Amino acid sequence: MKYSLGTALLWIGGYLLLAAAPLLIAYWGPLPPPRNFWVEFSVGLGFVGLAILGLQFVLTGRFAHVATSLGLDSMLQYHRQAGLVAFFFILAHPLILFLADRAYLEYLDPRANLPRALALSAALGALGLLIVSTLWRQPLRLPYEWWRLLHGLLALFVVLVGLVHILQVGFYVSPGWKQALWVLLTGSALALLINTRIVRPLKMRQKPWRVSEVREERGRAWTLVLQPEGHPGMNFLPGQFVWLVLGKSAFSIQQHPFSLASSATRPDRLELTIKALGDFTARTGDVQPGARAYLEGPYGYFVPNPNPSRGAVFIVGGVGITPVMSMLRTFRDRRDPRPLWLIYANPDWERVLFREELEVLEPTLELKAVHVLENPPEGWTGERGRIGPALLDRHLPDDRGEGFDYFVCGPEPMMDSVVPHLRKRGVPLRSIFSERFQIV
Numbered sequence: 001m002k003y004s005l006g007t008a009l010l011w012i013g014g015y016l017l018l019a020a021a022p023l024l025i026a027y028w029g030p031l032p033p034p035r036n037f038w039v040e041f042s043v044g045l046g047f048v049g050l051a052i053l054g055l056q057f058v059l060t061g062r063f064a065h066v067a068t069s070l071g072l073d074s075m076l077q078y079h080r081q082a083g084l085v086a087f088f089f090i091l092a093h094p095l096i097l098f099l100a101d102r103a104y105l106e107y108l109d110p111r112a113n114l115p116r117a118l119a120l121s122a123a124l125g126a127l128g129l130l131i132v133s134t135l136w137r138q139p140l141r142l143p144y145e146w147w148r149l150l151h152g153l154l155a156l157f158v159v160l161v162g163l164v165h166i167l168q169v170g171f172y173v174s175p176g177w178k179q180a181l182w183v184l185l186t187g188s189a190l191a192l193l194i195n196t197r198i199v200r201p202l203k204m205r206q207k208p209w210r211v212s213e214v215r216e217e218r219g220r221a222w223t224l225v226l227q228p229e230g231h232p233g234m235n236f237l238p239g240q241f242v243w244l245v246l247g248k249s250a251f252s253i254q255q256h257p258f259s260l261a262s263s264a265t266r267p268d269r270l271e272l273t274i275k276a277l278g279d280f281t282a283r284t285g286d287v288q289p290g291a292r293a294y295l296e297g298p299y300g301y302f303v304p305n306p307n308p309s310r311g312a313v314f315i316v317g318g319v320g321i322t323p324v325m326s327m328l329r330t331f332r333d334r335r336d337p338r339p340l341w342l343i344y345a346n347p348d349w350e351r352v353l354f355r356e357e358l359e360v361l362e363p364t365l366e367l368k369a370v371h372v373l374e375n376p377p378e379g380w381t382g383e384r385g386r387i388g389p390a391l392l393d394r395h396l397p398d399d400r401g402e403g404f405d406y407f408v409c410g411p412e413p414m415m416d417s418v419v420p421h422l423r424k425r426g427v428p429l430r431s432i433f434s435e436r437f438q439i440v
């Protein structure tokens, strides 16, 4: 993402307003007689918790504008934290209510109202399952795709039961326009899920792609070359990414994000370089030329400045080189003259993806590349170890107020040490772009 304090504040303000909207709606117009403070407090928590849960669908709805302004990684980090807040707020609602007045326990009593007791208990169970399956997905060995599907369905179930509960209790939702508003807001969450799961695959199906080549690269990685079938292809900016579905159905739950690694001058011939990391990526080498693929995108703001005189510094680790390759290849094809620096970390020399191509690109472009190896071969005179502050200070160009852009993409620890150091060196937030490949 591109860091910008102004944009962040704008989004946070808008978000807080929407999250608090149920309280504003509740207190609009004639009010019912007030109840005990803790009852009112717990109702407020329930309202806001449900609103936050509904907003979660917007954050993951893959809206190009939202994703562009916030960046996929920060948006998903935020989604995660907001999910926890929603969980505690919604859970606190019945707990505080029961402590304030035991009579409210009747809501969970099957003898008083069986469907109501079942629905509310199931919603509380779903909420618990939502959190447990998210926080402990890996120890539970839940495949990412199944988890994602379950996650959306559980959240939708909680939101729907919440809506029925609010309407049934009927407090703070008269006159009728308030009820209509609640139905509309909940319907929007459902519409967003339908959009992601049905409308977008339908659109992808209209523009299929064919794998024309599968190329083995260094470091257990493969490049898939994709060509459009019956359409002109996809215009994109170098550094952007797509969601890839391989196979006959665009509705597959196996949908993964990959950076476009090829030159943006060729919308009709895309390349994705995929490193074997888990169950899906480990099978890339088995993909046969001729296989069907579907793409959704392009997304992302990890893109170079259109001004060709603005220098760029790339600080990357391992497969994080892919979006940078797209930029370098595009600069080569466009004869872009801007000065470029690449600091590129890898475990060893054999696993340096695109090593040979970078050697050719160095003299072709205004590019200076620095390789950093954790286990260098004998006789290696270059940098060794990991990318850290001292290494950066040795190789980063003297900005001298010219205002270069900095692109950081690599393993989590690298990103967490590089970005603060750039800030310490006085690089403004607006000039730092970062992309995280690990999103959950």
Ligand SMILES: Cc1cc2nc3c(=O)[nH]c(=O)nc-3n(C[C@H](O)[C@H](O)[C@H](O)COP(=O)(O)OP(=O)(O)OC[C@H]3O[C@@H](n4cnc5c(N)ncnc54)[C@H](O)[C@@H]3O)c2cc1C
Pocket (backbone or CB within 6 Å): 072, 143, 144, 145, 241, 254, 255, 256, 257, 258, 259, 260, 272, 273, 274, 275, 276, 277, 278, 279, 280, 281, 282, 319, 322, 323, 435, 436, 437, 438, 439, 440
């Ligand atoms: C913006 C972006 C660009 C990326 N570009 C590249 C690239 O160019 N080359 C490359 O090799 N990798 C890239 N990745 C990482 C790639 O998406 C994951 O390595 C891949 O999805 C792992 O899937 P798996 O089933 O093989 O591994 P798993 O072991 O199942 O997953 C490993 C991790 O990958 C992530 N992941 C898994 N499945 C998905 C999914 N369906 N959607 C989103 N994330 C998932 C999760 O964080 C998970 O913990 C990118 C990721 C992002 C977010």
